[in-house]
Each structure stands twice: as C-alpha cells, then as structure tokens.
Amino acid sequence: MGAERDAELTAELAADLAAGFESMVRAFQHRIYAFSLAMSGEPADAEEVAQDTFLRAHTALRRYPADRIRELKLNAWLHRIALNVFRNRVRRRSLRLVPMEPEMPVADGSPGPEARALSSAALRELANLVSGLPDMQRSAVVMRCVQGMTYAEVAAQLEQPEGTVKSNVHRGLQALRRRAGWLSEVS
Amino acid sequence: MDLLEKDLRDLGRVRAPDGFADRVLVAVGIVPGGVDAYAALQTPVGVLEVAWNGDGVSAVRLAQARDDFERWFASRLSRRVVRVPQLPDRLAGQIEDAIAGRSPRLRLDLGRLSPFEQEVLGKTQEIPRGEVRPYAWVAREIGRPRAVRAVGTALGHNPIPVLIPCHRVVRSDGALGEYSMGGTDVKRDMLRHEGVDAAWLEQLAVAGTRYVGSRTTHVFCLPTCRHARRIQAANRVPLRDEREAVRAGFRPCARCRPALVS
Numbered sequence: 001m002g003a004e005r006d007a008e009l010t011a012e013l014a015a016d017l018a019a020g021f022e023s024m025v026r027a028f029q030h031r032i033y034a035f036s037l038a039m040s041g042e043p044a045d046a047e048e049v050a051q052d053t054f055l056r057a058h059t060a061l062r063r064y065p066a067d068r069i070r071e072l073k074l075n076a077w078l079h080r081i082a083l084n085v086f087r088n089r090v091r092r093r094s095l096r097l098v099p100m101e102p103e104m105p106v107a108d109g110s111p112g113p114e115a116r117a118l119s120s121a122a123l124r125e126l127a128n129l130v131s132g133l134p135d136m137q138r139s140a141v142v143m144r145c146v147q148g149m150t151y152a153e154v155a156a157q158l159e160q161p162e163g164t165v166k167s168n169v170h171r172g173l174q175a176l177r178r179r180a181g182w183l184s185e186v187s
Numbered sequence: 188m189d190l191l192e193k194d195l196r197d198l199g200r201v202r203a204p205d206g207f208a209d210r211v212l213v214a215v216g217i218v219p220g221g222v223d224a225y226a227a228l229q230t231p232v233g234v235l236e237v238a239w240n241g242d243g244v245s246a247v248r249l250a251q252a253r254d255d256f257e258r259w260f261a262s263r264l265s266r267r268v269v270r271v272p273q274l275p276d277r278l279a280g281q282i283e284d285a286i287a288g289r290s291p292r293l294r295l296d297l298g299r300l301s302p303f304e305q306e307v308l309g310k311t312q313e314i315p316r317g318e319v320r321p322y323a324w325v326a327r328e329i330g331r332p333r334a335v336r337a338v339g340t341a342l343g344h345n346p347i348p349v350l351i352p353c354h355r356v357v358r359s360d361g362a363l364g365e366y367s368m369g370g371t372d373v374k375r376d377m378l379r380h381e382g383v384d385a386a387w388l389e390q391l392a393v394a395g396t397r398y399v400g401s402r403t404t405h406v407f408c409l410p411t412c413r414h415a416r417r418i419q420a421a422n423r424v425p426l427r428d429e430r431e432a433v434r435a436g437f438r439p440c441a442r443c444r445p446a447l448v449s
Contacts, residue, residue, distance in 0.1 A: 021212070022208075025208045031199075034198065034199050034201045038199070054211045120201075122194075123201060126198055173192070
C-alpha cells in the first residue's frame with residue numbers, strides 16, 4: 001500500500017467516514033486478515049481478530065478530528081490495532097495458542113522445491129507453527145517475513161531496538177526450520 | 188531468501204474469506220450497496236430472522252437453517268444478505284414495540300415488490316392489532332374488489348410477516364385460512380397472542396354470522412372491530428350479510444367499513 005494510496009484513503013476518510021471506511025476495509029482486509037491468521041494460527045480466530053481490528057478502527061476514526069485522520073499511516077496504524085486486539089485476546093484467554101514443541105520435528109512435512117505454491121492446508125499448518133512461537137519471535141517474524149515490513153517499521157511497531165527485532169526474527173526462523181524441517185536453501 | 192521465507196511471504200498473501208468486508212461494514216452500521224444484513228431476534232412470537240438495509244426492514248422469517256434464509260432472500264428479493272451477530276439496539280427495540288403493538292411506524296422496505304403487492308401490504312398494515320379483516324375487504328379497500336385471489340397470493344408471499352400482519356387477514360367466511368409462516372395453527376397462535384379468540388371466530392363462521400349490529404346505535408361491524416366488541420350482549424344482533432343488515436335498518440361502521448352498501 002503506497003503512500004499515495006494512503007493519502008487518498010485518509011482524505012476520503014476525513015471527508016466522509018462511511019465511504020472512506022468502506023474503501024479502507026476493502027483495501028486492507030486481506031493484509032489484516034493475513035496478519036491475524038499468522039499470529040493466531042486458526043482461521044476462525046483470525047477472522048475475529050481481523051473483524052475486531054476494523055471495528056476498533058471505526059470507533060477511533062469517529063473520535064478523531066479530520067487533521068489527525070489525514071496524517072494516519074494506515075498500514076502501520078491498522079497493524080498496531082490488530083496487534084493490540086491479538087494480545088488482549090491472548091491475555092483474556094479467549095484465544096489459545098499451542099506452543100511449539102521444538103523436539104518433535106514434523107516428519108517430512110517440507111514441500112519439495114518443485115511444489116512451490118503451498119496448498120491452503122499447508123499454509124494453515126504454517127500459520128499454526130508460526131503462532132506457536134514465543135510472543136516476541138512470533139510478532140517479529142510475522143511483521144518482517146509474513147507482512148514484509150522493514151526492520152525499522154517492525155521496531156517502531158514493537159517499540160524495540162532494531163537489533164532486538166533482528167535477533168528475534170533470526171531465532172524465530174531457526175525454530176521454524178527445526179520444527180518444520182525446511183531446508184535453508186539460499187537462492 | 189530460502190524456502191521457509193518464501194513460504195512465509197505466501198502466508199502473507201492469503202485472502203480474507205468471502206464476505207468478510209461486507210460483514211465488517213454491516214457490523215459498524217454501513218450497509219454496502221446491494222447488500223442487506225440479517226440477524227436473529229428473540230421475540231414473544233418466537234425467534235425471528237430479520238433482514239434490513241438503509242430503507243428499513245426488508246424481510247422476516249421464523250428462524251430456520253441459515254442457508255435457507257439466505258437462499259430464500261436472494262430468490263425473493265434479488266439482493267444479497269449477510270449474517271451479522273445482532274440487530275442494532277434501536278431497530279431491535281422498534282421491532283419489539285411493533286410486535287407489542289406500541290409502534291406502528293417502524294420503517295419497512297417494500298421497494299422490491301410490485302405496486303400491487305405494495306398496496307396490499309400497505310393496506311394490511313392498517314389492520315389494528317386484535318382485529319381481523321377478510322381477504323375481500325383488502326381487495327375492496329385498495330379498489331380492486333375482484334382481485335381477492337391475487338390479494339391472497341400477495342399476502343402468501345409477504346416477505347415481512349409478523350411486522351406486516353398478514354395473519355390478520357382471514358377468509359370471508361370467517362375461517363382463518365392459510366398462513367405462509369407455518370400454517371393455520373401458527374396463524375391461530377399469532378392471533379391469540381394479540382387477543383383474538385380464533386375459536387369464537389370459527390363458531391361465528393359455522394353459525395353463518397359475518398357481521399354484528401348494535402340495537403342502540405344501528406351500526407353494524409365486522410365481529411372483531413373495537414366498536415363491535417363494546418356492544419353489550421343484550422343489544423347485539425348477529426347478521427348474516429349486508430343485505431340483511433340494511434333491511435334491518437343498520438348502517439356500516441365508519442371505522443371497520445365492513446361492506447359497501449348501495
């Protein structure tokens with residue numbers, strides 16, 4: 001989502017909340033759903049987290065003055081809300097995560113290099129593994145590797161130094177490789 | 188980038204489920220173009236599924252399987268409908284009031300129906316709670332006295348039963364007649380809930396009594412008209428038809444307009 005599109009959407013939101021909100025939901029629904037799925041590991045939880053994210057965004061937008069709406073960086077803002085929704089649900093235990101067991105690698109679960117488009121079942125399995133990472137590794141891996149944010153953006157989201165984020169991403173990927181048996185084929 | 192990282196990027200490209208955006212929009216009260224929302228509502232007459240949009244309530248049915256409602260809605264009204272967790276509080280309150288007879292001015296969306304259907308249903312909305320009218324009465328009131336059968340068909344296809352009280356339209360001989368929302372028994376229950384004694388109506392029908400006249404006012408009414416119910420037993424005259432009423436010196440009630448008298 002480029003900065004130009006952001007400016008267009010925030011201008012529309014500031015002028016007409018209902019119309020702008022519809023455009024925003026349609027523009028970001030897949031991004032926020034993908035984030036929620038990787039974080040929570042289950043489609044049903046993911047839909048709830050993603051829906052709650054947009055509902056909270058709507059409540060906030062109704063309160064914000066137009067100037068503030070125009071300055072929003074929508075992608076970062078929505079991800080921050082989604083992260084809070086996710087963390088609240090984990091804290092209230094309305095969302096249960098299954099911690100990863102590193103000693104038990106998935107036998108031969110790695111797709112060969114020839115089958116590169118993962119099936120939806122494989123994607124779901126992967127989301128499940130990611131959601132089982134320890135909290136800081138999970139957030140760092142999802143934002144950096146799933147959502148494609150820069151290290152600087154992830155560091156700002158998580159309010160951590162970039163070095164911490166980098167080492168959490170590194171450790172998270174290592175754990176996933178051990179668990180899932182992915183080969184480190186550098187291309 | 189290794190395979191794992193490539194797969195993680197694929198995970199970032201999954202798409203939200205179908206209808207996700209519509210459900211979000213409806214949940215914050217924005218009805219996207221061409222889409223109605225629906226939710227279940229517990230009422231004194233049972234659990235109803237209620238669909239609505241910016242113009243008002245568009246459909247009501249007794250709660251059944253979720254897919255049934257969506258398919259029925261799409262074929263009846265040629266619009267999509269999205270399930271949401273619950274009705275907005277204000278709308279739920281208005282519907283409860285309407286069922287309790289407190290708020291006749293709930294907004295209804297009849298825009299997808301034919302002009303004839305709109306007239307029939309609009310007239311049916313005027314029938315007061317606790318009273319019934321014959322199909323022929325509706326036909327006559329909308330200026331189509333010969334279209335009794337078409338009136339029956341339009342009421343049978345009423346997309347908003349309960350709120351448009353098609354259960355208050357009965358056969359001209361006093362029998363209750365059909366009810367699209369679950370047959371004659373449900374119709375009898377709905378009327379009983381509103382204080383109409385269906386057994387008494389059926390007794391009148393068997394006895395051949397279509398109207399009730401008052402010896403003191405010389406007015407004759409449909410049996411459930413509020414004015415008819417005030418007539419004391421000693422002054423009550425059962426009447427077989429309008430000719431008998433006129434011969435005996437009765438005028439038709441201006442409130443329930445039981446019949447045209449030449």
